[in-house]
Amino acid sequence: MESKLIFLLHIGLILLVANIGGVISRKFKQPAVLGQILAGIILGIGIIEKTETIEHIAEIGVIFLMFIAGLETDVNELKASGKSSSLIALGGVITPLLLVAGGMYFITKDLLLSIFMGVISTATSVSISVQTLRELGHLRTKQGIGILGAAIIDDIVGIVLLTIVTGMIKPGAENSLFIVVGKILAFFIVTIVVGFLIIKVLCRFSEKIHLEDKIVTYAIVSCFIFAFLSEELGVAAITGAYFCGVVFSMTSFNRKLTHEIHRISAAMFTPVFFIGIGLGVDLISAFKALGVGLILVVLGALGKVIGCGLGARFSGFVRREAIQIGIGMIPRAEVAIIIANLGVAMGVITKKEMAAVIFMVLMTTLITPPLLKWSFKDSNQTVES
Numbered sequence: 001m002e003s004k005l006i007f008l009l010h011i012g013l014i015l016l017v018a019n020i021g022g023v024i025s026r027k028f029k030q031p032a033v034l035g036q037i038l039a040g041i042i043l044g045i046g047i048i049e050k051t052e053t054i055e056h057i058a059e060i061g062v063i064f065l066m067f068i069a070g071l072e073t074d075v076n077e078l079k080a081s082g083k084s085s086s087l088i089a090l091g092g093v094i095t096p097l098l099l100v101a102g103g104m105y106f107i108t109k110d111l112l113l114s115i116f117m118g119v120i121s122t123a124t125s126v127s128i129s130v131q132t133l134r135e136l137g138h139l140r141t142k143q144g145i146g147i148l149g150a151a152i153i154d155d156i157v158g159i160v161l162l163t164i165v166t167g168m169i170k171p172g173a174e175n176s177l178f179i180v181v182g183k184i185l186a187f188f189i190v191t192i193v194v195g196f197l198i199i200k201v202l203c204r205f206s207e208k209i210h211l212e213d214k215i216v217t218y219a220i221v222s223c224f225i226f227a228f229l230s231e232e233l234g235v236a237a238i239t240g241a242y243f244c245g246v247v248f249s250m251t252s253f254n255r256k257l258t259h260e261i262h263r264i265s266a267a268m269f270t271p272v273f274f275i276g277i278g279l280g281v282d283l284i285s286a287f288k289a290l291g292v293g294l295i296l297v298v299l300g301a302l303g304k305v306i307g308c309g310l311g312a313r314f315s316g317f318v319r320r321e322a323i324q325i326g327i328g329m330i331p332r333a334e335v336a337i338i339i340a341n342l343g344v345a346m347g348v349i350t351k352k353e354m355a356a357v358i359f360m361v362l363m364t365t366l367i368t369p370p371l372l373k374w375s376f377k378d379s380n381q382t383v384e385s
Helices: 002-027 032-043 054-073 077-080 082-108 111-121 127-136 142-169 176-205 217-232 238-247 254-277 281-289 290-314 319-328 336-346 353-377
Strands: none
Touching: 002 032, 002 054, 002 111, 002 254, 032 127, 032 254, 032 353, 054 127, 054 238, 054 254, 077 353, 082 142, 082 290, 111 142, 111 290, 111 336, 111 353, 127 142, 127 254, 127 353, 142 238, 142 290, 142 319, 142 336, 176 217, 176 238, 217 238, 217 254, 238 254, 281 290, 281 353, 290 319, 290 353, 319 353, 336 353
16 A cells, blocks of 8 residues: 555656646746756656656657657658658768767777667657657647658668667577568558558548547557557557557547647656656766767767758758757667667677766757757747647
């Protein structure tokens, strides 16, 4: 009984502190997400531990966040951005990979370690950018669409790269690349088929089964199924949630779902996610690995801004828009930590490099919201958030 009560107090405290952190952040004209992450870091200093339950709630938060991003996506714009998103993602993978791997090799002279750290630096996590763009009212701009599209491709390329590097390390893993590619193709086939079925069923039976009253529940169930399937097929759960949102964006319930799910998410799940990022930061370990961490932060961030920016420029974006896209692709989060954990387990990297990755996650998470705000300053575009 006592543990349950403590758990409830922890969640209540997290929600309260997230709200206060967001308010203070806005007072300083910064996105609320920045204040929530900083509040999480403060809570993590001996006040609250990041338990498995908090992690599960946080996972639902990021899934809802990407589901809402999908709901707010214009499918025609997403189709039109296919070429540009591919170029942005390609630049955003190759450039940080080369810069970070080169920087690490200059220091360590260890080729395998350097390549692995380069792969870690390619893993973008745009959930921070998505929330910031929503707050600024720019998620539905062509830059926002470009970032979302590029992040999806970036995620897939990152998985393939990780598989290649793992194959270099683990004997007998030569065939794993083909398995991964097959799973990714299966995911997109399932997404397209199931997506069309959902739209067809909703259009045909909405009046007969009084769907208006139940659509939010059905949408959430669908979102969780998509997220689960995508994770099982080797694609991040947030990618499945995003595509599920895209499917429902093509229905007549789009506005209702966006409003209702945003209310549910913002009341509890999303704040826990951003506080959870802060709770997961070990400041002592992160600052012990300051040297390697700075290489990851500086070269990794420059790699995303330059690589994604060049990809955007080649796609027809003006310089300012290209910079905005590059900044939006800077954050690293759970994917980078997962890859680093795998590296530690395989003996490729040490706990020192693991701490450096955590430092990179912390710094890229903190610098992105104010940089995005700065990049959109005085922008003439106003978009419905």
